[in-house]
Amino acid sequence: MRLATAEINLTALATNLARIKQIAPNSKVMAVLKANAYGHGLVTIAQHLQGADAFAVARIDEALALRAGGLTKPIVLLEGFFEASDLPILLANNFETIIHDEHQLAALEQANLDAPIATWLKIDTGMHRLGIEPEQLEQFYSRLKATQNAKQDVRLMTHFPCADDTKNNKTLSQIQHFSKLVGDKIEQICLANSAGIIAWPDSHGDWIRPGLMLYGVSPMLDSVGSDHGLSAVMSLKTRVIAKRSIPAGERVGYGGRWQSQEATQLAVVAMGYGDGYPRHAQEGTPVVINGKRYGIVGSVSMDMITVDIGAENDSVQVGDEVEMWGENLPVEKVAQCAGTIPYELLCNVTPRVSYQYIKDKK
Structure with missing residues (x-):
């Protein structure tokens, strides 16, 4: 995988x-x-x-x-x-x-x-x-x-x-x-x-x-690349490596930063600040799984992030691809949620991340 x-x-x-x-x-x-x-x-x-x-x-x-x-x-x-x-x-x-x-x-x-x-x-x-x-x-x-x-x-x-x-x-x-x-x-x-x-x-x-x-x-304030006819070159992706249910009132991650208000399910994704993802990304910072946006919850760890996918979600499974930013989720939006700029996010991708060069099919 x-x-x-x-x-x-x-x-x-x-x-x-x-x-x-x-x-x-x-x-x-x-x-x-x-x-x-x-x-x-x-x-x-x-x-x-x-x-x-x-x-x-x-x-x-x-x-x-x-x-x-x-x-x-x-x-x-x-x-x-x-x-x-x-x-x-x-x-x-x-x-x-x-x-x-x-x-x-x-x-x-x-x-x-x-x-x-x-x-x-x-x-x-x-x-x-x-x-x-x-x-x-x-x-x-x-x-x-x-x-x-x-x-x-x-x-x-x-x-x-x-x-x-x-x-x-x-x-x-x-x-x-x-x-x-x-x-x-x-x-x-x-x-x-x-x-x-x-x-x-x-x-x-x-x-x-x-x-x-x-x-x-x-490069402009309050806009994304597509507003100027540009297409995202980098899509930072990973996979769901675990899925688990938690009851209402449970705290998640280091420091118990986030507490569930109701019973829900979490998708654990293999991404963290060790890969260059911003550690200070706010609760609710979006990711894309199977074409739908979900928000991260809890602290960003070195290797993993938890995502609230909702209590009755059977569409997200272990092994599913997760887009952290890219074609379907502008890096500008993630940068806003992390209180930084897209330049920093792009430059901070670490050597642990694999690079895959592709071309669109004609």
């Missing part, structure tokens, strides 16, 4: 990429694959995104794993490099780097390289995480143009902190500020993350950086 399984639908992945291109038809796509492709499997996902123009990762080891997996597309390091000794590795593997501070720029200028590296100059327009100050743009831009260690086409980018909220004018202000800063520079630009792609068309630019939406999940 296959228990905890992350079923990864590669047809849905392709559908999402097509939808992204439909939304931003004039932009190149930099597919964001950091954190093991948001928990979906770095190399396999990349191998099935041949329609993307480039890949983006956070760390150099992620980029090296893509090259080891046979991927030849451009790869952008979203955090840049951390040591001068990284630069020969970037050059040898044709990695492109973000430049976001003086330390990186100086290291690049002083390096002894056989050929130039492609660079992306990141400007902080309001995220206040990585990026040069707006008033530093002209200096950094001129220095990158002058050094023989950087390719002449210096691409320009920024990042949005609030693009998921269409009622917040900060994103519009950032777009306008970035446009004014760039001025008449004839360079490729990249502003839009997933939320920017969906909600802020003026941010599409030459490049877009879809991350979460590639995997069929909404």
Whole structure:
């Protein structure tokens, strides 16, 4: 019996990429694959995104794993490099780097390289995480143009902190500020993350950086992927491993957190925080068994969760499949019940979970 399984639908992945291109038809796509492709499997996902123009990762080891997996597309390091000794590795593997501070720029200028590296100059327009100050743009831009260690086409980018909220004018202000800063520079630009792609068309630019939406999940507040024409790529599934009846008044699980108000039946499912399911999921957080939603009760354990299926339920049996989130239950809804965000749930799936890659039957 296959228990905890992350079923990864590669047809849905392709559908999402097509939808992204439909939304931003004039932009190149930099597919964001950091954190093991948001928990979906770095190399396999990349191998099935041949329609993307480039890949983006956070760390150099992620980029090296893509090259080891046979991927030849451009790869952008979203955090840049951390040591001068990284630069020969970037050059040898044709990695492109973000430049976001003086330390990186100086290291690049002083390096002894056989050929130039492609660079992306990141400007902080309001995220206040990585990026040069707006008033530093002209200096950094001129220095990158002058050094023989950087390719002449210096691409320009920024990042949005609030693009998921269409009622917040900060994103519009950032777009306008970035446009004014760039001025008449004839360079490729990249502003839009997933939320920017969906909600802020003026941010599409030459490049877009879809991350979460590639995997069929909404980056916007108070919506799910299907609201934007996206399909869930990951379905986290397991099985019912026990079924038992309890009388009214009994307490269930560690700490007796939940008490039955009437006689009922519980389905015990093989899933827990040891698999990456959120330990703080509230009572009533839904799961799907045989096409019907039921609520979890009691504390989430390391390996098991109990589900209240009702007193007279004969349709749920040991061995039945349970969907914890996925095609029939948006991960966004589970995240709300756990007081977190879907990014965290997807990235927290543990190595104990088996991965199964599938394609829809035509």
